Amino acid sequence: MSGLRFVNEKAVGTSVLPDEARPLLDGEARFLNDIAFPGMYHVAFLRSQHAHALLRGVDTSRAKAHPGVIKVLTGRDLHGKVEPFRSMPNRFSGGQSVQDWLAVEKVRFVGEAICAVVAEDRATAEDAIELIEVDYEPLTPVTNPRDGEKDDAPRIHDTCVNNYLIKREYERGDVDAAFASAHLTVRRGFRIGRKQALCLEGRGCVAAFRRDGFELSMWMSHQLPYVVRHYLARHLGMAENQVRVVAPQTGGGFGQKASIYPEEFVCAWLARLLRRPVKWVEDRLENMVASTHAREQDIELELAVDAQGHILALRSNIWVDVGAYSTYLWSAGMEPLQTGGLMPGPYKVPALRYLTRGVATNKTPVGPYRAVGRPSASASLELLLDETAHRLGIDPVEIRRRNLIDQDEMPYRNANNLVHDNVGYVPCLQMALSKAGYDQLRAAQGQAPAGKLRGIGVACFAELTGLGTSTPVGPGTLLQPGRDAVTLRLETTGTLTIAAALPSQGQRIATAMRQVAADELGISMDDISCLTNDTGMAPYGFGTFASRTAVFGSGAVIQAAAEMRRRILALAAFLLDEPVENLTISSSVVHTLDRGKTLSLRDMAEHSFFSAKDIPQDLNQGFEVTSFYDPKHGSFAAGAHVVVVDVDPDTGAVEIVRYVAAEDVGRLINPAVVEGQIIGGIAQGVGEALLEELVYDEQGQPRTVTLADYLVPSALEVPNIELHHANTPSGALGGFKGCGEGSIIGALGGIACAVADALRQRGGDIHDFPASPERVLRGLGVALDDAG
Amino acid sequence: MAREQSITLTVNGREYTRTVTVRTSLADFLRDHLHLTGTHTGCEHGVCGACTVSLNGRSARSCLTLAVQADGGDVVTIEGLRDDEGEWSPVQKAFFENFAVQCGFCTPGFLITAIELLRGNPDPSEEEIREYLSGNICRCSGYQAIIKAVQAAAAAARGQE
Incomplete structure (x- = not known):
């Protein structure tokens, strides 16, 4: 039962109590770290202790010999087998960086992953990390941008002159003339420190692989399941339709879980190699240095x-x-x-x-x-x-x-x-x-x-x-994630399922979309459920970021609901032998405006699926509608x-x-x-x-x-x-x-x-x-x- | 291999005997051995409070408590907060009705801490609530809805709902 905090004829505009929160209050919600499979291995990462250093050698022999260790993976093991992360080009000056999933020749920040250890349990994996010996040749680090852009600064990437990853000059209007003629000009400096989103739950994933048919399944604490799927397929050399990504209950995102990181990709690769589910869950110390x-x-x-x-x-x-x-x-x-x-x-x-x-x-x-x-x-x-x-x-x-x-x-x-x-x-x-x-x-x-x-x-x-x-998502960037979809499905019991790739990290997206759908379709909120987190079930979508999800999810629901409503009323008109104009839907029942005739959505949906012989085909197209919305x-x-x-x-x-x-x-x-x-x-x-x-x-x-x-x-x-x-x-x-x-x-x-x-x-x-x-x-x- | 020890403790009213490595934290014991995954680990160094459970009637950081330290003890976790009729405790109910849960990762620790507060102080002021909950970090809510929920739970428990 959905409670209403305020009584209101419309669901939209009402503080509907969010059913999504109930499992969280019972301790029954399943976050990433609550997922486990029989035979699942655990992954831990060895991370760089130096800010800038050449990797002269990585000795994993003691770690490999440690009881309970299954596999130790280095950057050299992956080199040439997977496509590293090459940053998106931009329209402005500045070089692109290439990031190996595990560092190969050089480390560029404290916390960069160097090795992955797979073990039977997490504690053993972490024990084995301590047994790996890395021979670093420290280089002079760059620790602030004003020094870093100098001609004689150490270069972090060969491709980045003056260490610029981006540099843009923009001008519109006659700025110099305005300053020359101004009554007053005022100049100020402003500096803001480095921050951390600090989601209470860190990143993590469970990766599982099998041959043939939906090969790779990834449960991942992430805001953009379809984007992850696209990049997993690309970088692992897999067909995208062989990859499923699920974002389980997620303990905060705030943008930190909207990027592509190496660790989850290493886990996917390991699951494929070992043919066993593998899990990695970031601890807080890792989160502070390895998440953006x-x-x-x-x-x-x-x-x-x-x-x-x-x-x-x-x-x-x-x-x-x-x-x-x-x-x-x-x-x-x-x-x-x-x-x-x-x-x-x-x-x-x-x-x-x-x-x-x-x-x-x-x-x-x-x-x-x-x-x-x-x-x-x-x-x-x-x-x-x-x-x-x-x-x-x-x-x-x-x-x-x-x-x-x-x-x-x-x-x-x-x-x-x-x-x-x-x-x-x-x-x-x-x-x-x-x-x-x-x-x-x-x-x-x-x-x-x-x-x-x-x-x-x-x-x-x-x-x-x-x-x-x-x-574009930012001025001058090439990424324009401007559309998202929902699928509305009237189940044969007359309930409505909303599916979208718009996972929530606490924003109650599902409740919002249920509210909008309830108003658009006249279906009781209790009869509407919402799936927002699974590429195996949802239509294609970009996900949750940039204050977009309620706009896209709701807009797509409104569009899809119009078509769904048309189909429902067309069939009901036939079954009730009434003109469409004389029908409406409220409280999950189609009825004539004078309420003289009624047909519950449950009866209509059951009829349309299980005993459709007497229904003309053009009136029975199936009650599943997908709509893409682009504002x-x-x-x-x-x-x-x-x-x-x-x-x-x-x-x-x-x-x-x-x-x-x-x-x-x-x-x-x-x-x-x-x-x-x-x-x-x-x-x-x-x-x-x-x-x-x-x-x-x-x-x-x-x-x-x-x-x-x-x-x-x-x-x-x-x-x-x-x-x-x-x-x-x-x-x-x-x-x-x-x-x-x-x-x-x-x-x-x-x-x-x-x-x-x-x-x-x-x-x-x-x-x-x-x-x-x-x-x-x-x-x-x-x-x-x-x-x- | 790490040293092991047998422990017996009561969790949410049920007695368990298990053998654990001595370095196993109470949080990992609850989650991995008893499959009570409602208790969350947010920092594993005792600051964020997400892992807070009730141990022998007092709130405790289960990430900094070893399972062997809880031997013979009485533990209550979020899974044990419903009453004998299966109804939510006033604090759970108030958190729900006041939108005090967003991502929900910190919620188990807040519930345990708030229940402890109200047991000792049935009518806390806003200042007292803020002070008592200051060892629990919530990154989503800004605390305002949580404080309202604790006030509402207190009022409900006093029969003023």
Whole structure:
């Protein structure tokens, strides 16, 4: 039974309780590590201890002799037998990287896999790892992009001159003329540390192989089962229809489980070689070095404004430390291109120039993580707007009001060539300000608790969600994953099954699609189930990422439901001997509008399948409909966050004392689920702004490989979030927008601006984030012992 | 080979005797030997709290507890939270009704910890709830729905639903 939190005639717009959560509350959900097969072997990986080194030799003899060890695999064993990961080419300068599944000649980051050990149990595999001896010849590492791009820097890949994996210069509008004629130009630096998605469940897989017919089955903690299938087939030299990929219950994704990594591919290869199921489950220490990192940006940006604070031009210079390899599938362009290209956000920027680089370093590769590139793009500009407003003597809100794209200016094409429409930037700002009582907050700013500096931050953001085929996943990238499908099947018992390759990592995709289908078809939600995770059952689709899934899943359901409804009513019209126009469906029953005649879907479906002799064939085409949905363009979501912080100038501690968010995420499907997505994103933004940073030393050694070192917010650091909606329906089917990522953008900007605002009262400022106590104290001019 | 030892313990009301290697963690014992896979390991170094179980009436990190340390003990895991009639505990029910579960990987630890909190403090303030749950990491929810759920469970248990 599905409970309803609110009584509503329509399922869409109602906080329907998610049946998907029930197994999770009983401990009965099956995550990857809960899957086991008889005779299953376990895999562990030996990982590089050096950031940059030649592999002189790998001695596996002791490991091979260890009792319980089945196989030890080195990079040389695989060399020439499988296709390594060659990064996607891009339209801009910068070389491609080639990543062996297991390192052959050289290691390029601490944590890179060198050997795989297969054993009868995991502990034995891990014991055997310790017995492998590697002869490294250390090379000088590159540990930051500004050094890495120098002509005399060590080269990480022979193919990458100046270690550029990507470099793009973009200009639109006359930027130089705007700067030459500006009333005021303001320049700022902004740096953001390296992050980790930190899914509570790490990566992992179970691979099983048999000869002939659906040869390879992969259970994998992943967001994109069909994409994985495509690449597994390609790299293992298999037919794609011989591969099945299932994403079981997944303990968080956030983009980290959207890339292609070597370990799972090694496991697939081992399953084929050994003809036994093999399992690998990443432990947390591995996850911290072997699953993609994010961010690590160094930005210089400059704004030209007129006397009223209207933006005339924006230019930026961006260095992204993208790590050792161009992340497979997405490429190293993810962060650099999105940060440069999407920096204007919701503001009118008539002229734009950016020079952005992804520089290879000897660190873990950078891949997608919630809101790729945009938190730093947004926060750097928000901080610059605050400084500009300060120099002009106007309120920070006023400069935003003067530059936001207003409703009557839409559709509006910005200098980054994106068109803004069906989105409410100004309504979000107004809502956030009025709910927060902004004027009173400013008036009372001097009344902070004794000894504290109070800061107020206001951040506005835009997030392009649900990208269709005409919009690449990032500016200038070649990947355009703009379509997805669902199959609707009316079972012979009259229940409806929705199948799609849109796995959930907690977003309640199945519940959302069931809600949409219930409304479109008049079928009770209790009669609808949803499969979202299995290429063996679902139509082709890209999967869950980029705030797209609810848009695509719902749009495809709407399209498929129209055809399904047509087929149901056509058959019912024949069976009831009524004109189609006189029929409708509600509560899983077809009935005449006057309810004089009824036919349950169960009776109709059973009849149509088991005793169809009397039914004309053209009315009985089968109740299974697949529809692909492509919204063509993306839908802009938006938000405005107002954040109040108290900074302790003695300790540098930052406390968030008030958090108000107003968001435009289009028409809501399940409000409580949406709130969970937005508040969860803000919580990750609290970590991004104040706590989380992966630190490397100058030798490229990671210093933050446990959760005691890499600090994610607990219930004590995340404030109560006051969330309000200022929704404008999108132009996509159903009026839906994505809501999974946007709020982390506003959180970084809002918190960063609030901290800077607090420091400004003592003449201080802050450019480096997260705003750790040390950085806050430095921002106040406190001299700290650099050795400590 | 690693040294082995026989242990006897009660898990969710049922007594088990098993032989384990002494280095086996309680989490691995529950998952691999008893097939109680509802207990999750998120960090295996005692920080994230996903593996929290009740051991002799107190919450314990099953990743840092050796199975042999639980010899003779009484363990409750997420699989043991339904009552004798098969109904959810007030905390499970409240987590469901307040959308306090997203990916659900951390949920077992939160349930065990929240139940322990309410047993000792039937009417906790929001501050007390945040403090008590601060040893459990949730990466999805931002904690707000979890805190609401604990408040709702407390109210339900006090008969104020």
